[in-house]
Amino acid sequence: MTVTAAGSATRTLTFRDAFGEGLREALAADDRVFLMGEDVGRYGGCFGVSQGLLDEFGPERVRDTPLSESAFVGAGIGAALGGTRPIVEIMTVNFALLALDQIVNTAATLRHMSGGQLNVPLVIRIPTGPGRQLAAQHSHTLEGWFAHVPGLRVVTPATVTDARGMLASALADPDPVLVFEQIALYGASGDLPVTAGPVDLDRAAIRRPGHDVTVVGYGGSLAPALAAAEQLAAGGVSAEVVDLRTLRPLDSATVLESVARTHRLVVVDNAWRSGGPTAEVVARVAEQALDELDAAIERVAAAEVPLPYPRHLEEAALPSADRVVAAARRALA
Amino acid sequence: MSKLASERSVQTDPQALLTTMIRIRRLEERCAALYSAGAIRGFLHLCVGEEAVAAGVLDALGPDDAVVSTYREHGHALARGIPMAALLAEMFGRTTGCSHGRGGSMHLFDAARRFYGGNAIVAGGIPLATGLALADRYRDRPWVTACLFGDGAVAEGEFHESLNLAALWRLPVVFCCENNRYAMGTALERSHAETDLALRAGSYGLRAWAVDGMDAVAVREATALAVDTARTGAGPCFLELRTYRFRAHSMYDADRYRDRAEIDEWKDRDPIDRLATLLTDEGLLGAGGRAALEAAADAEIDEAVAVAEAGPIEPVEDLTRHVTTEVPA
Structure with missing residues (x-):
């Protein structure tokens, strides 16, 4: 921890750890919250974000899924309707296209099609972006496709403070939120105020x-x-x-x-x-x-x-x- | 002992099934007329001929169980207990509709009755149902989700992904495949190399069997067994309910792809005629009993149409409501 000239205490951590701390905190705070996705458990997350969470919270709450993006995203939607607070990870944004039907046709529309009776408190984490020489099927920036769709919230944390705080804010949102995590930033570090908490999701x-x-x-x-x-x-x-x-x-x-x-x-x-x-x-x-x-x-x-x-x-x-x-x-x- | 009494579980009430099927058929026929008159617009998919599936499946569920359906869901919605007036008001686009008028015929919802649509992407509701069951398992609730879909959905990836996931996690969901032999205009054998759908579903490690979907009692009893199996934690089940729609796919469909002889052959197995005959033979339905049920259904429909037509339309100022949570100003 360091203390700046202005007197605010900060600590330095990577985006990976900031996202991981956010997950750990969310799982600890609310037993309705669970994490599911490909290799989020035993493997620790494709990019290491959920390392250790399976041991800490067990297989009911940190669930490895088959490679079935449409099914497990749709299951996240259904589980959200059923009173839980799922966090679904899709390994990269290009894979999210395999779940586009569930995200666009179901998550974004259920509230409207039901005339406001239903809401989908689902958080989907999606690693995205270029910078690691991952070529034409793992590097694209497709956030804007999702941002086109009414009924979804699309957030793009670009600072450690947002990486740490956006998950809690997203979980507090009664509607579906897509959190896009920059693959190229996972290893980068930044300063986080020790008092940092949930962040505003409405303002630039x-x-x-x-x-x-x-x-x-x-x-x-x-x-x-x-x-x-x-x-x-x-x-x-x-x-x-x-x-x-x-x-x-x-x-x-x-x-x-x-x-x-x-x-x-x-x-x-x-x-x-x-x-x-x-x-x-x-x-x-x-x-x-x-x-x-x-x-x-x-x-x-x-x-x-x-x-x-x-x-x-x-x-x-x-x-x-x-x-x-x-x-x-x-x-x- | 009579045939019905000996083969039926104690809970099955065939008179109630008959009543439900007659209400569904009369409602569907009225919907067709209302569509022709321009009172209902959009797509309209009717389930005439398939009433035994709606009556039998829905009757086997408890009030806390969940239902996920398709765009051919009027019968499912009615059998679930959604009032006719709310269904018709929805098709008329009135705010008194069961989806506030925003959904129409293909998107009937009722959260209080755990009726989760009205999903018009083929197979799109199957992952949703899997998730509802996951939530019940996660929260340790003894509820089951019934997921209705057609044979066309079996060709979709979401079907296969979801059955694997549900079986893997032993989720309390009953997959009810309403196999009417046609995916819109494409016959089952023209889109599947293996047309035994129960056989294929069973390969995912769940219990799967085929049922005569023109027999409401058989559908009811099969569903009850599947629901009991799922509820006790033995994992999901798959029912292939073999049925047939007597009308075209939708009101736009000229139905050029089916032989008249085939349609007539299935009409000889009309689920309403069949159960009514059986009940009559058993002495459980008197002379004029069916006509009385039809008259009661018509009266219910007449009143529901009047109530639905009197419902208000939504003001245009409200156009962008129901998109995200509305925060009070």
């Missing part, structure tokens, strides 16, 4: 205040956005970095307020440019704050290609701090 966050240009990212694109802001600061440009945090419901107010201050906007997205989540951000700014803009909006997004295996090509396909800096400079030119 300004991760770095500034006044010259607004840079918007989420999940895996927050890091290049913040790195770019650091580089821009060295050149005398003050960038304000907004972390969307929640893709549905999207907090456009925080973005619009920032754009009203900076009058310039760069969006950064590990998803493909066409129809990605930040395309919606751009559309809302165009609808509601066009008069505020002093420059064309800049977009830094994934190249329109399935992610390739070689490191240099994967990197070339994705937003980098340098590309964000260049975009910001174009906006400021």
Whole structure:
């Protein structure tokens, strides 16, 4: 533990441990909560997040499933209807497509189809994103597909504090919540206030205040956005970095307020440019704050290609701090 | 001892089954007329001919047991006890409908009666039912989930994934396959190499058997056995209920894929005629008894239609309700 100059105590931990602590806390706090998914138990989780939980909580509460994404996600929906609080892990976002029917046709619609009689308090954890040379079936950023669907909440923790606190908040939500965990961040570390607890799931966050240009990212694109802001600061440009945090419901107010201050906007997205989540951000700014803009909006997004295996090509396909800096400079030119 | 009395478990009440089947058939026939008159829109899938499945399966469940059904679920919903007026109001899109008017014919829900739809993705309700049973097992409740679906669902991956999961975890669910021999317009033998569905289901390590789905008493007794088996912790069961729909798949269907002779052959096994005849032979249904049941059903329907038609439609200002939890302002 360290104590900052401001007097707030923090400790440093990895995203993996932050997510794992969140799980342990949730299981300990409420006996209705259980975890299920592929290799979450004996294996300890594909990425090690649930290591030790099977021994601690037993096989009823930490359940290894067959490789049947549609069945165990649907079973999570049914178990949620039955008064439990399941946490379902899908090993990666590409595998989540095998459960798309249950997520989109059932979890998202039951409340509406039943005229408000039913709700689905289900949390689905989904590792996502590029950066580990996992090629074209394990690296994509598909959060936006789910964010398209009314009835779902989609959250994208990009800080250790959110990684630690979003699960508890998601479990408190009476409706289905999808928590997207960045595979590339599991081993990264960050500082967590010792007083950290559940976090707000409704609002975007300004991760770095500034006044010259607004840079918007989420999940895996927050890091290049913040790195770019650091580089821009060295050149005398003050960038304000907004972390969307929640893709549905999207907090456009925080973005619009920032754009009203900076009058310039760069969006950064590990998803493909066409129809990605930040395309919606751009559309809302165009609808509601066009008069505020002093420059064309800049977009830094994934190249329109399935992610390739070689490191240099994967990197070339994705937003980098340098590309964000260049975009910001174009906006400021 | 009479044939009925000797072969029937004490709880089975064949008169009640007959009454339920007649109510279902008369309601379905009225729905067809209301659809033709434009009062019901969307897709409408009727279960005429399959009433023994609805009456028999639902009668074997207790009030705390759960039901998951499909888009051909009017009969299941009625047999579960959802009032006719609430069903018709739903089909009319009124707020007094059992799903507040948001679902229509394919999405009938009633949380209080543990009736979980009305799922119109073929096989989509099967994982849901597995999860409801998981919750009951997890919470140590002695409840069973009955999951109804058609033969078409057996071709879907969700069916196979769910049977494996339910058997693996010995969940208290009864899979009730309402095999009417056609997945919309595709005959069973045109979509399955092995058409013995009970045989295939049994390969997952659960008890599975075929039942004459045109015999309400047989369906009721098979379901009761399956429910008892699941309830006592012996794991899930699968029932292949062999039946037939007398009408087309939906009101849009011109029914060009079935032989008239085949339809007539199955109509000779009409589940209502069959049970009524049996009851008459046993002296349990007097002359005019069936006509009286039909008249009572018609009167119930007339009143329900009137009540449903009087129900309000939802104001357009409420359009975006029922999507996520509504926090009071």
